Amino acid sequence: MSNFTTLAERNRVFAEHEGHKALTSVMPRVPVLVITCLDPRTDPASFLGVDPGDAPIVRNAGGRVTEDVINDVAFIAHLAETLGASGLDGPSLEIAVVHHTQCGTGFLADLRFRADFAARTGLDEGALEAGAVIDPDVTVRIDVDRLIASPKLSSNVLISGHVYDLDTGLVTTVVEAARPVEQSEVAA
Helix, strand or coil: CCCHHHHHHHHHHHHHCCHHHHCCCCCCCCCEEEEEECCHHHCHHHHCCCCCCCCCEEEEHHHCCCHHHHHHHHHHHHHHHHCCCCCCCCCCEEEEEEEECCCHHHHHHCHHHHHHHHHHHCCCHHHHHHCCCCCHHHHHHHHHHHHHHCCCCCCCEEEEEEEECCCCCCEEEEEEEECCCCHHHHHC
16 A cells, blocks of 8 residues: 555545635735745644645755745746735735754765765755755855845845744744845846
């Protein structure tokens, strides 16, 4: 029997109760896009109370901001702007980057683990090392800066950085919300 069987059974219960029929809009009820880790201990439904339809969630190893993540964020932000999700003077979307303590990507800082993984996958060891979340206060700042500097995002979004502490269960803000840098400001 597949491990997925349990999840498929849960899906049948979900479908029978027709909870999915309440999810009629592509626009989230809470216009915050959360970027976080795929670690099963960091489910935003649990530590942020995010229900289906509340907020778009992007999850990857470490919750790191990669070029693919920037592209996804740019798409969702453009969709929010196009569909008029912003308030009168408010942002069309807020982006919350959330890293966490005790992240499994910390193994990428170990030379032997990283070399073995790179040999198995063909991935670049330097890129793997850069993806490690050892100090989430540091890496969340790096990733927020990367989003703020991206020319793909309009100035009509807000970006903030947070750390979820697995020991206390609390999320703390490390980087207050800021808007991306307009490319005309960079050129000046």
